[in-house]
Amino acid sequence: MEKFDKLSGIAAPMPLVNIDTDMIIPKQFLKTIKRSGLGVNLFDEMRYDDNGDEIADFVLNKPAYRDAQILVAGDNFGCGSSREHAPWALLDFGIRCVISTSFADIFYNNCFKNGILPIVLPQEAVDVLMKDAEKGANARIEVDLENQSVTSSDGEVFNFEIDSFKKHCLLNGLDDIGLTMKKAASIDAFEAKAQAERPWA
Amino acid sequence: MSPKTLYDKIWDAHVAHEDADGTCLLYIDRHLVHEVTSPQAFEGLRMAGRQVRAPEKTIAVPDHNVPTTIGRENPDQMPEDSRIQVAALDKNAKDFGIHYYPVSDVRQGIVHIVGPEQGWTLPGMTVVCGDSHTATHGAFGSLAHGIGTSEVEHVLATQTLIQKKSKNMKVEITGKLRPGVTAKDITLSVIGKTGTAGGTGYVIEYCGEAIRDLSMEGRMTVCNMAIEGGARAGLIAPDEKTFEYVKGRPHAPKGAAWEAALTYWKTLFSDDDAHWDKVITIKGEDIAPVVTWGTSPEDVLPITDVVPAPESFSGGKVGAAQRALEYMGLTAGQRLQDIEIDTVFIGSCTNGRIEDLRAAADVVKGKKVKDGLRAMVVPGSGLVRAQAEEEGLADIFKEAGFEWRMAGCSMCLAMNPDQLAPGERCAATSNRNFEGRQGRGGRTHLMSPAMAAAAALTGKLTDVRELM
Numbered sequence: 001m002e003k004f005d006k007l008s009g010i011a012a013p014m015p016l017v018n019i020d021t022d023m024i025i026p027k028q029f030l031k032t033i034k035r036s037g038l039g040v041n042l043f044d045e046m047r048y049d050d051n052g053d054e055i056a057d058f059v060l061n062k063p064a065y066r067d068a069q070i071l072v073a074g075d076n077f078g079c080g081s082s083r084e085h086a087p088w089a090l091l092d093f094g095i096r097c098v099i100s101t102s103f104a105d106i107f108y109n110n111c112f113k114n115g116i117l118p119i120v121l122p123q124e125a126v127d128v129l130m131k132d133a134e135k136g137a138n139a140r141i142e143v144d145l146e147n148q149s150v151t152s153s154d155g156e157v158f159n160f161e162i163d164s165f166k167k168h169c170l171l172n173g174l175d176d177i178g179l180t181m182k183k184a185a186s187i188d189a190f191e192a193k194a195q196a197e198r199p200w201a
Numbered sequence: 202m203s204p205k206t207l208y209d210k211i212w213d214a215h216v217a218h219e220d221a222d223g224t225c226l227l228y229i230d231r232h233l234v235h236e237v238t239s240p241q242a243f244e245g246l247r248m249a250g251r252q253v254r255a256p257e258k259t260i261a262v263p264d265h266n267v268p269t270t271i272g273r274e275n276p277d278q279m280p281e282d283s284r285i286q287v288a289a290l291d292k293n294a295k296d297f298g299i300h301y302y303p304v305s306d307v308r309q310g311i312v313h314i315v316g317p318e319q320g321w322t323l324p325g326m327t328v329v330c331g332d333s334h335t336a337t338h339g340a341f342g343s344l345a346h347g348i349g350t351s352e353v354e355h356v357l358a359t360q361t362l363i364q365k366k367s368k369n370m371k372v373e374i375t376g377k378l379r380p381g382v383t384a385k386d387i388t389l390s391v392i393g394k395t396g397t398a399g400g401t402g403y404v405i406e407y408c409g410e411a412i413r414d415l416s417m418e419g420r421m422t423v424c425n426m427a428i429e430g431g432a433r434a435g436l437i438a439p440d441e442k443t444f445e446y447v448k449g450r451p452h453a454p455k456g457a458a459w460e461a462a463l464t465y466w467k468t469l470f471s472d473d474d475a476h477w478d479k480v481i482t483i484k485g486e487d488i489a490p491v492v493t494w495g496t497s498p499e500d501v502l503p504i505t506d507v508v509p510a511p512e513s514f515s516g517g518k519v520g521a522a523q524r525a526l527e528y529m530g531l532t533a534g535q536r537l538q539d540i541e542i543d544t545v546f547i548g549s550c551t552n553g554r555i556e557d558l559r560a561a562a563d564v565v566k567g568k569k570v571k572d573g574l575r576a577m578v579v580p581g582s583g584l585v586r587a588q589a590e591e592e593g594l595a596d597i598f599k600e601a602g603f604e605w606r607m608a609g610c611s612m613c614l615a616m617n618p619d620q621l622a623p624g625e626r627c628a629a630t631s632n633r634n635f636e637g638r639q640g641r642g643g644r645t646h647l648m649s650p651a652m653a654a655a656a657a658l659t660g661k662l663t664d665v666r667e668l669m
């Protein structure tokens with residue numbers, strides 16, 4: 001997994017609430033057995049018309065946002081299905097950070113497994129950053145994971161909370177499975193105990 | 202000992218390791234796997250030279266992508282990419298030695314229906330699956346939730362998940378339900394009240410007389426949609442009904458093991474003075490048969506109501522409601538009962554069990570599907586299908602003009618050819634009415650099986666109580 005420490009990039013504004021994973025990557029693209037290549041289908045049904053042509057109005061189709069690395073979105077981003085294809089598609093497009101007032105649980109977790117930083121900020125802060133994002137390439141937003149801060153193009157700084165373990169893994173690009181395997185002795189011991197207490201499980 | 206909730210008890214019994222910051226390794230008793238969210242996880246194992254740690258606790262079944270038409274075992278019936286995914290699961294199950302129910306097996310079906318049916322899901326367990334509706338299994342008093350593909354790989358390799366504990370939320374449904382009101386109406390009404398993010402950060406325990414009165418099937422319907430309310434999981438304390446349902450299932454404990462299990466299972470309830478971080482109470486008699494009008498499961502109203510005006514909401518929801526009405530082709534003030542539909546879908550892990558089919562068959566018995574309407578019943582598993590045939594339900598559906606399909610997810614997410622055309626409107630018993638969920642441009646109204654059956658007869662969203 002790629003490390004995440006600092007990012008300075010263009011943010012795309014998506015002021016919609018409840019952006020679900022079906023919108024992020026519709027199911028017809030879940031038939032792949034690979035993780036890569038989903039970026040072209042990110043937000044597919046909002047991004048392309050029935051003939052497969054780009055819808056000019058859609059934010060990521062606008063010249064200013066084609067290289068966006070950050071999304072600023074409304075409440076409850078990533079709700080719905082558990083598909084990890086959603087963060088895979090975001091990542092493949094080039095998005096490394098999503099900012100919202102709240103995220104759905106599974107999506108939030110999935111982001112961290114893929115080097116994407118989901119940032120929760122209060123409504124007022126998201127409003128400021130949304131305005132910033134609307135300026136397109138004229139405004140870069142800066143994200144600093146180590147210091148847990150987001151800086152608007154005007155230099156306004158917002159601090160965010162993040163779980164210390166998740167932060168550590170993301171900063172160092174650590175693989176969860178490798179970390180857990182170092183604790184194999186605990187798992188073995190637990191398994192033996194559980195087997196004795198609840199043999200039917 | 203300090204008083205605990207049911208969630209606290211199951212959690213405490215499964216912590217294999219705890220770090221100073223509260224990050225835990227939660228031991229997983231059952232891991233369910235399907236073809237869509239697992240290929241990349243198995244690929245990851247292979248690339249790292251890792252094994253499945255506990256293949257005997259891992260169960261795989263293809264469901265999301267499989268055709269539901271007769272004769273589907275023939276690979277020619279599957280589109281190329283679906284065939285590749287199903288073949289990958291076949292191979293992965295074989296290579297890693299995990300329990301497997303292939304498409305040709307009568308026990309094949311939607312993973313959340315197969316697990317309980319085969320007795321894999323038991324009270325007090327931790328159950329995960331790369332699918333958000335894993336919450337279904339919480340009906341047995343197990344801690345069950347959806348995970349992403351990286352976590353699927355993590356569980357395959359280590360039989361644990363890295364987790365932090367959620368908060369406790371109690372949803373109590375008091376008293377009795379009125380006639381025509383079902384488990385689906387309960388669960389939709391709860392989401393209507395809390396919103397789709399109302400449960401974020403919580404595990405919900407459903408309790409109260411109306412929940413106790415539900416069958417196991419109904420309880421699964423309620424827990425299934427906990428995720429639609431944003432919760433990590435939903436669960437219901439096990440009782441005699443639970444034990445009765447589990448007893449004798451192929452993978453349920455037998456003999457002395459059964460007795461020992463039962464003794465343990467009877468300790469699985471929330472203590473009287475346990476702490477709740479959030480409590481919601483709804484009177485059973487206040488719940489009406491409901492339908493959704495928008496593109497989020499929280500957009501729910503009694504069938505007797507009218508389409509709401511976007512201005513009646515606040516904040517970001519105003520825009521979302523505007524967009525939803527446009528997408529759904531509805532106008533504020535329109536009576537829900539005047540909305541005409543083109544398609545009826547009865548099935549899914551929410552409502553694809555035998556009791557759901559009985560409820561729908563009850564409504565359509567001796568009647569005909571409205572002319573020109575497409576109506577289909579997709580049983581949740583091959584065994585549900587077989588039982589429905591034995592009970593004569595299949596004949597009732599077929600005579601009424603329903604298509605009688607093979608088991609799978611089908612039009613719940615429309616990955617297989619069962620899809621809505623743009624603008625087509627569907628009365629569905631599934632769990633998501635998102636834009637494009639049942640096909641690009643398709644419009645979905647969620648409701649109970651009885652309500653969907655009623656809609657099939659009249660061609661409009663219909664108050665089932667008028668047909669009773």
Ligand code: SF4
Nearest residue numbers: 334549550610613614
């Ligand atoms: S029936 Fe629908 S919700 Fe249930 S597992 Fe299948 S796709 Fe998911």
